[in-house]
Amino acid sequence: MNSPTLAIVDDDQDFSAFLMHFAERRGFAARRFHSVADATPWLASNDTDLTMLDMALPDGSGLDVIDRIPSSRHAQIVFVSGTDNADDIRRAVATHASEFIGKPLRRDTLERLFDQTQQRVQHRLQLLRRQCDPLIGESACMLRVKEDIMRVAPTRLGVLISGETGTGKELVARAIHAQSGRSGRLISVNCGAVAPELLASQLFGHERGAFTGAVQRHAGFFEQASGGTLFLDEIGEMPQALQVYLLRVLETGHIVRVGGSEEIPVNVRVIAATHQLDGAGTGYLREDLYYRLARYPIQLPPLRARGADIERLTHAFIAELNHETGIDKSLDRACLDRLLRHPWPGNVRELHAAVERAYIRSGSRLVDVVPLAAVGHGGDDDGVRFHVGMTFEEIEDEMLQLTLAHHRGDKTATARSLGVSVRTVHNHLARRRDDG
Ligand SMILES: Nc1ncnc2c1ncn2[C@@H]1O[C@H](COP(=O)(O)OP(=O)(O)OP(=O)(O)O)[C@@H](O)[C@H]1O
Ligand SMILES: [Mg+2]
Known part of the structure; x- marks a missing residue:
């Protein structure tokens, strides 16, 4: 549970077996690889908290590995190598690896590396726990969701949250708003729960006399959420014609109240949610709107x-x-x-x-x-x-x-x-x- 992950890339079987053993005793989830070809695919598609890279490998060098893997997935990469080739060392230091450590690897150096990694992981976990409260979850897939929340919250990007019913889509929307630094309110609208003929005036407001019963001018949710966030739940339930209009609003940043003609600027961050996992092409959510909303898609895993x-x-x-x-x-x-x-x-x-x-x-x-x-x-x-x-x-x-x-x-x-x-x-x- 919440073990820091370590990847070891080294062709020396004894050395990597020793590291694995030592790391596992310290509570790490460790994996080892012995060549560039062996390590690259896994490191390209998995995250690590610490990666230890050897320089000389049977089919290339640690430099080839670091070139081919996304730095965003690996919190810390260190070279651990016995090479005395000054050119290689210079090149290794120029990468985004944090250190070049010579072999033999000293016990206290290893302890320091592991301590630092464990502390960093603990800090991060506490931060995510605090900032994504009350969203509970520390499984790897939920930690990824929490990282996503923290990454996207301070931006203005539209977010599309998808997930089965009851997976916490609304909680995620709340957490994003809470961490966004936006001073306005969070307004939630369930597009499936409002009668379709009322949805336009609820979202965009109406002018007095726009329709029977519109006795007063009314500011819609877009205006009420100004400076804040509008959460459009069950976006797939929104009538198609309204989806076209919503797309226009998102593109121009202006709304027109029902029965009005004035273009009113709105500063609203829109978060949408759907239980349709692949929003596009389902026949519910227009593809153009899907791409506009899903600048940053977050998929909530089922429980x-x-x-x-x-x-x-x-x-x-x-x-x-x-x-x-x-x-x-x-x-x-x-x-x-x-x-x-x-x-x-x-x-x-x-x-x-x-x-x-x-x-x-x-x-x-x-x-x-x-x-x-x-x-x-x-x-x-x-x-x-x-x-x-x-x-x-x-x-x-x-x-x-x-x-x-x-x-x-x-x-x-x-x-x-x-x-x-x-x-x-x-x-x-x-x-x-x-x-x-
Ligand atoms: N990770 C979580 N930690 C704590 N409570 C959670 C978590 N996820 C969901 N819940 C709780 O479960 C209930 C359902 O969550 P929520 O309403 O956010 O789900 P949803 O995905 O929006 O569901 P629906 O598709 O039915 O609208 C709520 O009471 C919420 O507080
Ligand atoms: Mg919901």
């Missing part, structure tokens, strides 16, 4: 891919409930395995609800969390499990979760298949959120 975060979240939710009730309960560790195997179609929202249910029901100090029926793939589990004693709300909940999972989080398809409106689905999910 089932977050490993130990499931346990972290569960502890955090129990702690929250303890705080509210003044009782001191804790997680029954015997259920962890079950939690790790469950597919969590409703993601963090579903976990939150399961923890709450278990917390309230548990007669002892131990909370045994039982997820709702697992989603089978055409197997026996593919139905809603009902037993006497369940409340109507619980059955409704399970029905909704299973249908949502079946449609991969697509609320429109879920609504169609349950014979209710998309707004009913939204409202149900929002109620769960508010209850939680």
Whole structure:
């Protein structure tokens, strides 16, 4: 968990085996490679906290490796080499590697390197924890999301957040706004929950008399979010005609109120969210708008891919409930395995609800969390499990979760298949959120 990652590139098997062993004992996740061809593909597509590069390799040099890998992925690269070729050393020092260390590598030098790396990783983790609060998650994929949040927050780039239902898209939008340094407000609009005919006037405002009932001039969300951030949730639900207009607004930086003609400049950072993982080409989100919004795409992984975060979240939710009730309960560790195997179609929202249910029901100090029926793939589990004693709300909940999972989080398809409106689905999910 949160082990710093180390890559060793050295053709000396004994030396690299010793380093691996030493690093692992210090809590590093280490990997070793013995040639340029061996190391380059992995280092090109993975991140490391420390990379130790030898100079002379069987098929080239450490300089070839550093040339071919993105510096953004590797927090610190050091050369560790026995070469006395002054030219090579000069070239190594001229790269973005932080140090050239001669062999034999002294024990205290190695300790210093590892200490520095561990401290740097700890600092970074604490910073991400603090700055992305209340987003919980320290799995590698969630740390990447947090790094993305920190990187994009201070810019003006549009962000498109995608992820299944309940993965925390709204929390990410909040974290980006909180870290943006923008003094204005964050305004959230769920494009699927507002009646389509009202959405234009809600977003862009209207002039007095623009339509029946428009008795006063009204500033829309774009104006209200001036100097701040506008979060357009479920952007794929926005009617096509409005998508065309939104694109124009994003390009010109001006809006025109419904029923008006004055071009009003707006200084708004737009963040959008969708549960359609590849926004473009789905028939919901216009491709041109997709590219305009997705200057910086952030994809939230489903909960089932977050490993130990499931346990972290569960502890955090129990702690929250303890705080509210003044009782001191804790997680029954015997259920962890079950939690790790469950597919969590409703993601963090579903976990939150399961923890709450278990917390309230548990007669002892131990909370045994039982997820709702697992989603089978055409197997026996593919139905809603009902037993006497369940409340109507619980059955409704399970029905909704299973249908949502079946449609991969697509609320429109879920609504169609349950014979209710998309707004009913939204409202149900929002109620769960508010209850939680
Ligand atoms: N990483 C997290 N840490 C703590 N709480 C989380 C996390 N992710 C989600 N949650 C909680 O789970 C619930 C759902 O999160 P959120 O509303 O942000 O999801 P969403 O992706 O916007 O879902 P939807 O697609 O249904 O709108 C919220 O109560 C939120 O606080
Ligand atoms: Mg949401």
